[in-house]
Amino acid sequence: MKIAITGTGSYIPTEVTKNTDFLDHEFLNDDGTPFNHPNEVIIQKFESITGIKERRYATKNINTSNMAYFAAEKAIADAGIDKEELDYIIFAHNFGDVTEGKGQGDTLPSLATRVKHQLKIKNPKCVAYDLMFGCPGWLEGIIQANAFIKSGIAKKCLVIGAETLSRVVDKHDRDSMIYSDGAGATIVEAKEDSGQILAHNSATYANGEAYFLFFGETYSKENEDDHRYIKMYGRKIYEFAVIHVPKAIKECLDESGVDISEVKKIFIHQANEKMDEAIIKRFYKQFNQEMPVGIMPMNIAKLGNSSVATIPTLYDMVRKGKVENQTISKGDVVIFASVGAGMNINAMVYKV
């Protein structure tokens, strides 16, 4: 049985926020003290470390499940399937629907149910549930869909990754500039001659690493803000990722039996461009090879880190010829890989 990604769709929010839009922000250290240098310097440093120049935020009237619905409609149309045939809607996110300014995630009912409702799917046997797995959530959803189809309990699954991180960031934290909003959706089904999942690999590291990403207080000590915000030990994540992700990808490729020379593209979760380059360089180093030019499509400069949405959005864009100098063709072998809160890591080798 060949299990394939037969349709993709994405939603890119319309509001563009450039790095220069942070010039008037009050960035603080974690103890609430100001930095010794102006925001121009912080922003320059940020851009040179991460490669992010601008990011997209959802407009006030749109939440995570709305963006997911927009992406899902496109993926269903792209696959050419009847939405009533879907056996599962698997929705990866980590914060629920967050109303602008409220900071509280709403997950009742599940976001997958909200998407099913918006799609007006009547079939009760289309089972909808949410998946929390940090940034690697969308890829984990694909791995679950693959397992359901292989075992015979499903034929067609809709897998979504969507997040509205702009609504859970502490505006006093300079790391908040990394985060953005977006949605990507995919149809997974058993279909001959349409692609094939060849191998996958997942892991959770929850000892010293468990709280590298966490919900924490604002850095501002001035007002009584008891909200919690997304916080991270960025350097620790960086070091963790460059050690563990290259190994996880290699294990997955070895299992697939595909030779490294056959790999055409690597779609990696985009949190930091320099970090992603370091990961992929180390991956190739395990084969005593240099990283090939153009192997790693990127859109982080314009879209930032939309968590679970980065890979499905990028894959959709490349598939549809929307990323400059990046194409994939039928029969190409590509790798998907992600790392994030958990700390979770996963990888998948896929023949287009």
Ligand SMILES: CC(C)(COP(=O)(O)OP(=O)(O)OC[C@H]1O[C@@H](n2cnc3c(N)ncnc32)[C@H](O)[C@@H]1OP(=O)(O)O)[C@@H](O)C(=O)NCCC(=O)NCCSC(=O)CC(=O)O
């Ligand atoms: C946060 C980082 C950008 C920081 O970069 P570095 O690690 O190089 O920084 P560092 O701590 O060694 O410090 C080097 C210099 O950069 C400065 N510096 C550090 N952070 C900065 C920032 N956000 N903006 C501007 N400057 C910054 C420091 O003051 C220092 O300056 P000087 O040189 O002047 O002393 C990076 O560590 C990073 O991207 N880490 C991984 C992020 C990641 O993958 N997150 C997970 C996403 S998971 C996710 O997406 C969500 C999910 O899973 O749900």
